[in-house]
Amino acid sequence: MSGNITLNHGEGGRRTHELIRDVFMKKFGMVEPLTDSAILEGSLVFTTDAYVVDPLFFPGGNIGKLAVCGTVNDLAVSGALPEYIACSFIIEEGFPVNDLLVIVDSMAEAAENAGVRIVAGDTKVVGKGKCDKMFITTSGTGMLDVAKKYISTGERIKPGDRLIINGSLGNHAIAVLGARKQLSFTTPVSSDCAPLNHMIGEVLNNCNGVLFMRDLTRGGLGGVLNELSEIMGNGIVINESSIPVDEPVRGVCEILGFDPLYLANEGKVLIVSSKGMENQILDLLRQDPLGKDSAIIGEVTADKGGKVIIETASGGRRIIDMPSGVQLPRIC
């Protein structure tokens, strides 16, 4: 790798994977990709994420809520019980203390909702113009039931296993875009930003059918499905008409040319269910308000090519590729 860093390197698509492979994995001597979450010796899971969302406040949340929920969800989708969070603030000189108080309040509230404790923190202040208002990095630790380690690797997935998501796609990205561009939507769009650990916990505690989970953040469902097919070496087929997308989000996407499959979410998870268990998982998800619109959207195929195919509403089939450019920068 050479040249300069571009926005594409931060968007969770092809260039991000190049950066991870050619810089971080190579230099840090890793065999496994350097993801934002690692399972350590014993059953400790350790995760980190930087949040640079612009603007800081958007319908349904703010950078503080986002940072706590994002870290909780990272831990939860690895199958771990989130426990502790450390938060690191980089603040631009002149930032209003009142805004900081609102953001920190949201972090405290999100932590309480998720049942995690914020235990360590750091604050750096940089001069006016040296950062864009505020960035937050949250790190988290959680405990994994070692018997369920296969959830994070996806090693038990087989052809025929079913794909489930817990609700409609794209609300977070469109809510942030709306706040950034001060768009007025006829029907307001709110971020889906929420801690998913209780919903996921209910599923894991009451059913053994979960084979893999991943949160649908940067890169969206399209990015995650491509990562998954790469991990498995198998193909995936999803059904467009089964994928929930709220009407206002669909409208904005049509006007602005976005594909909801690639939009970031902050309260959505892809679950791979072993075949035959999908309805039990669906029922468990739907008992939680965060999963009321859960849907089975497709399945793993025996295709060794490893492509992700969508069957469109009009009866066609097309490939869903790994996202390679920026749709919307700085949505998390």
Next chain:
Amino acid sequence: MSGNITLNHGEGGRRTHELIRDVFMKKFGMVEPLTDSAILEGSLVFTTDAYVVDPLFFPGGNIGKLAVCGTVNDLAVSGALPEYIACSFIIEEGFPVNDLLVIVDSMAEAAENAGVRIVAGDTKVVGKGKCDKMFITTSGTGMLDVAKKYISTGERIKPGDRLIINGSLGNHAIAVLGARKQLSFTTPVSSDCAPLNHMIGEVLNNCNGVLFMRDLTRGGLGGVLNELSEIMGNGIVINESSIPVDEPVRGVCEILGFDPLYLANEGKVLIVSSKGMENQILDLLRQDPLGKDSAIIGEVTADKGGKVIIETASGGRRIIDMPSGVQLPRIC
């Protein structure tokens, strides 16, 4: 608290403590101050720090080495064995990939020297002008010998106990300042940035006299001594002529009006030794190249006022107050 965030809020002095007390502790419902390091249930220690040093490269190190060493040292001074690090990058669009490679190389080297593993990471890219080149947040976990938990609380310190530092003060801050202002010193000044965990480990493994440790970063020795006297409720007296300061650093301080006691270090630790054990600790420290200039610099007094007093080289006595303003912003 109200108004706006100032550079002083990030400098580890009085305003930083106000911010921690009035915002973070209050909102996060904490009894203990929210420090960058927390001891969790069991023996897990968890720490986080953001690095915003300007410039990114300076004699003796760069932001990557600094971030890894800083987190290793945070863990080590709590008495823990540092084990795992997660790193989060915020990078400005257009940042040269070659510079990133050098920084990541330094991180890998520092991690190897310290014997820790970098296990998780995240990268966000923001537009040109939205951050100052690069910020890194490192978080770390380590294991604490629970029998030595008293080291992090300082609860066993008594009047008469001795204060030791492992070498001369201020080199890091002056090296960064020199690089930032492109000053040419007649004798070059290099940052002391280094992982201290092996040196500290040798002391802890071979001697039971360590009652407290703290790394002398933001706020310098003056800041740490004031925190310590606040924790203990006892006074401290230090002897100016016993405090090592390298000649070039002393010279720059005299010209620019800095006090080396408040300058940041990145490879220095304050150790409180129980009375009578100080020479054994000194011998152990001096066996390590990072501790060859170790010195006993003072002691804890029975004064309940809790002031930090320095006996000056000229025979006077003055109070060393908590730093209240910025000497040098963005040195870490």
